[in-house]
Amino acid sequence: MTRLPDITWLMLAAGVLVVLLVASAAGWILHRRVGDGAGRGTVDNINARIRAWWVMAAVFVAATGMGVGASVLLFTVVSFLALREFVTLTPTKPADHRALVWSFFVVTPLQYALIGFGWYGLFSVLIPVYAAIFLAIRIVLEGDTERFIERAAAIQWGLVICVYFVSYGPALLTLRIPRYDHRDASLLLFLVLVVEMSDVLQFVWGKTLGRTPLAASVSPHKTWEGLIGGVVCASAIGTALWWATPFSPVVAAAMAFAVTVAGATGGLIMSAIKRDRGVKDYGALISGHGGILDRIDSLCFAAPVFFHLTRFFYAR
């Protein structure tokens, strides 16, 4: 069954388009102003990021517009790519090979299939309960117990961050919210828009006003000024978008605040993992951004918080 996207979704999509046009114009002006002078590298990187944003936004907005199936499929691919980056950095041993094969080719698709069916009772426990038990015993059966706790924990945590948390994004489409029928795509768009705007604004505020390091030993570029500026501005954007959600303006502000804080937490946690493994980026998949995990680190941690808050207070 196909239905036309509703007016809320169209307005959000148009908003995304306007933001990207403004960003590209700003990038062009920066490029003209800097020329070949100092700061050229930063400006080139910003423009590469903006170009990548066009592609990511187009794919994501189109998928949400096409319904549950397309959104679930897109997030399945995102999880697969994210897990691929996570596992590359994880010091697993040959004895973990089979457990990893199960993680990629059975657990991940199964999690998204359950979301496609809207089976909350199972998709909310598949990875924390059943995959946790099964994968641990699968590793044990190989008989190699050296660093067993780290290996089993790292694989489990990779699945939680890259698959379980991320899958709460499309899971929003399965919520039944009174007086918000057929508009769930807008809820997903709202979440991603607020989280990603928060990332971008933290970057912008940090670059312009950043002075006080937030956690210098974890991520040298994150500052309190960036964090506060980004969270406040993204919360304001979230509040202004209340009409696209089932929330009142006050609740929309609180929700936006909750997801931006959860997102910022995610950014720091994922930076700590990179720092631990001695790398700067998770990969080079997205030009200017790094790997896919560098882009969705905030979303990973914001999605489950947003889903459960919305489900608890709004879903029937």
Next chain:
Amino acid sequence: MIATALTAFCHVIAQPTVHWGCDPNADVQRIYFGNHTSHLDFLVTWSALPPARRRLTRPVAGGDYWNDGFIRRYVARHVFDAVLVERRAPGSPRAIAAARASVDQLVAALGTRHSLIVFPEGTRSETGEVGRFKSGLYRLARLRPDVELVPVYLENLNRILPKGECLPVPGLSRVIFGPALAVGADADKHTFLEKARTAVIDLRAAA
């Protein structure tokens, strides 16, 4: 078409990032020699080459394995135009004769236009460490001094598809091509092979 599909598969599974220490498009004959840990090694190295060079670059593989069964034989012969050589355990009867025959075969395969991809360890390493090189590379270099010897380091493929596993675990990999090997023409066999092996190992830190 099968080759394109395999290249796409190898991007999904191994997403190789390629670093070049020499001109990838140079119109010269080369022997790419790399560390060997996985069945993906050849495919990843080959798919890292510019398409025009791929058509002229042939893998060298063990005939005992790749002649075994219809699918393997088809892929080796018709998809990649592999040079299948006979492997014998060192010290076994005919081992020396087989090795000599292999080198002759490779010289013939190079001809006047082709390049080769070889894995001089002779077999896949299970630990990820680079093992001793067999002497075929040395003999080949002596017989064809005009051909460039390019070291290749393949990273992480032993974790993606290790020896003994038939299903891969997706991950990111790197293919690092070094500058062509410069060894004096008078280098003895041992020095040459050790230099070649070190050239591969050193690439690990290079990129």
